Amino acid sequence: MFNKNNNYSLDSNDKRYVWHPYTQMKIWNRGSNKIIIEGDDFYLIDQNKKKILDGVAGMWSNVWGYGENPIIKSMQRQLSTLPNSTLFGLGNRKSVNLAEKLIKLCKGMDKVFYSDNGSTAIEIALKMSTQYWKNKNNNSKKHLFLSLRNGYHGDTIGTMSVGFVANFFESYKSILLKTFRVPSPKDYEFKYEVESEIVDKCLDLTEKKLKKYSSKISAMIMESGAQIAGGVSIYPRNYQKKISELCKKYDVLLILDEIATGFGRLGNMIEYEKQKSIPDIVCYGKALNGGYFPIAVTLTTNKIYKAFLGNYKDKKQFFHGHTYTGHPVGCTACITNIDHYKKTNLIVHIQQNSIHVQKKLNKFYDLDIVSKIRHKGLLTGIDLVNGKKSLNFVQGLPINYYIMKESLKRGVYLRTLGNILTIIPPLAIPRAKLDILIDVSYEILYLLDKEISNIT
Numbered sequence: 509m510f511n512k513n514n515n516y517s518l519d520s521n522d523k524r525y526v527w528h529p530y531t532q533m534k535i536w537n538r539g540s541n542k543i544i545i546e547g548d549d550f551y552l553i554d555q556n557k558k559k560i561l562d563g564v565a566g567m568w569s570n571v572w573g574y575g576e577n578p579i580i581k582s583m584q585r586q587l588s589t590l591p592n593s594t595l596f597g598l599g600n601r602k603s604v605n606l607a608e609k610l611i612k613l614c615k616g617m618d619k620v621f622y623s624d625n626g627s628t629a630i631e632i633a634l635k636m637s638t639q640y641w642k643n644k645n646n647n648s649k650k651h652l653f654l655s656l657r658n659g660y661h662g663d664t665i666g667t668m669s670v671g672f673v674a675n676f677f678e679s680y681k682s683i684l685l686k687t688f689r690v691p692s693p694k695d696y697e698f699k700y701e702v703e704s705e706i707v708d709k710c711l712d713l714t715e716k717k718l719k720k721y722s723s724k725i726s727a728m729i730m731e732s733g734a735q736i737a738g739g740v741s742i743y744p745r746n747y748q749k750k751i752s753e754l755c756k757k758y759d760v761l762l763i764l765d766e767i768a769t770g771f772g773r774l775g776n777m778i779e780y781e782k783q784k785s786i787p788d789i790v791c792y793g794k795a796l797n798g799g800y801f802p803i804a805v806t807l808t809t810n811k812i813y814k815a816f817l818g819n820y821k822d823k824k825q826f827f828h829g830h831t832y833t834g835h836p837v838g839c840t841a842c843i844t845n846i847d848h849y850k851k852t853n854l855i856v857h858i859q860q861n862s863i864h865v866q867k868k869l870n871k872f873y874d875l876d877i878v879s880k881i882r883h884k885g886l887l888t889g890i891d892l893v894n895g896k897k898s899l900n901f902v903q904g905l906p907i908n909y910y911i912m913k914e915s916l917k918r919g920v921y922l923r924t925l926g927n928i929l930t931i932i933p934p935l936a937i938p939r940a941k942l943d944i945l946i947d948v949s950y951e952i953l954y955l956l957d958k959e960i961s962n963i964t
């Protein structure tokens with residue numbers, strides 16, 4: 509049992525020592541679980557040398573799969589040149605180079621603040637917008653946030669407060685910050701047939717809230733382009749653009765969260781540009797670093813930055829920093845990653861594959877258990893139902909465990925979000941492997957459809 513090379517011991521020691529995220533450990537501890545040892549191409553390889561095609565992209569971050577590439581090589585070189593150096597009191601070359609690259613890439617942005625993951629990038633945005641108003645006017649009452657229902661921005665206390673997904677965060681409600689919330693397009697997707705009616709309804713409610721409370725609201729925060737964790741909801745045309753106009757009208761900052769949707773997931777490098785909505789603050793993580801290093805960024809404008817300038821004693825400086833803020837290996841990963849997007853024309857590759865996926869998804873509508881297909885770029889969500897109800901359990905197991913088990917049996921890793929089966933592959937996945945992910949998804953759902961129609 510304690511032999512390092514013994515495969516059995518890895519699974520059992522995992523159960524003995526490791527607590528997995530978002531996991532009911534009682535179910536996990538009963539299972540025979542896969543422990544990943546290596547990566548190869550777009551496959552993960554488990555303790556029994558079984559290859560698993562990744563349909564989750566390392567929780568939506570992986571871009572290039574798991575083989576050798578220039579990004580990994582540049583990180584290796586960086587480790588031998590300068591493995592780390594803090595940004596407290598010092599600069600480092602790679603954090604300068606990356607900031608310059610990002611500012612050239614992100615229209616309207618002027619400054620970059622570094623952190624280690626998406627949640628902290630958002631926490632920084634929240635603190636930045638709060639202090640912005642305070643620095644401008646010490647008596648400012650603008651210290652609350654406005655956010656969208658079904659939004660998700662991370663798992664820390666501030667991010668849970670603004671991104672409340674009831675299903676996840678009910679237990680923590682008592683410690684969350686007071687936040688104003690307005691419905692998101694997802695709340696009306698089955699109530700109105702025409703997209704523009706959904707937009708009008710959402711904008712009307714948002715404007716009412718802003719009109720009443722803008723003196724208390726420092727910023728509105730939302731995911732850019734689509735909500736993913738809250739139910740794979742792709743925004744209707746013009747929604748985000750008009751929200752950004754409302755924020756300007758009521759003098760409320762706009763924070764856009766592109767952590768999961770930027771860098772190509774929805775088929776565009778910078779989603780807010782495509783949505784014609786320049787934010788005051790925007791956050792990136794996940795695909796920004798290719799999935800290779802925990803680094804995230806919060807970008808903002810000179811307008812915000814300048815409010816933080818003053819005499820030392822004024823205490824206008826931004827009181828935030830992490831041990832690994834601006835980590836040179838992470839910055840190197842991002843720099844080479846961005847260069848590799850350009851060299852390989854990755855965004856065009858994603859857009860072409862997206863058209864292919866769209867065509868392949870149509871046949872899923874033949875299945876009674878499929879009620880809606882949500883798709884943009886390389887983000888796919890398939891709503892599963894049993895009659896009129898959400899399909900949340902199968903064979904006594906939550907649907908997520910069932911889908912994971914069935915897909916892993918077939919050499920593929922897939923997950924669900926609630927009753928939505930998601931296909932979120934590494935962005936550079938070649939077409940043939942994308943087909944495998946879609947075909948295996950179909951096979952699992954086809955068999956499930958049959959099983960359910962036999963029971964009912």
Ligand SMILES: Cc1ncc(COP(=O)(O)O)c(C=O)c1O
Pocket residue numbers: 625626627628630660661662663731736737765766767768769793794
């Ligand atoms: C939109 C969005 N924001 C923020 C986060 C939090 O990122 P992290 O898990 O790196 O903290 C996520 C993670 O899934 C996300 O989807």
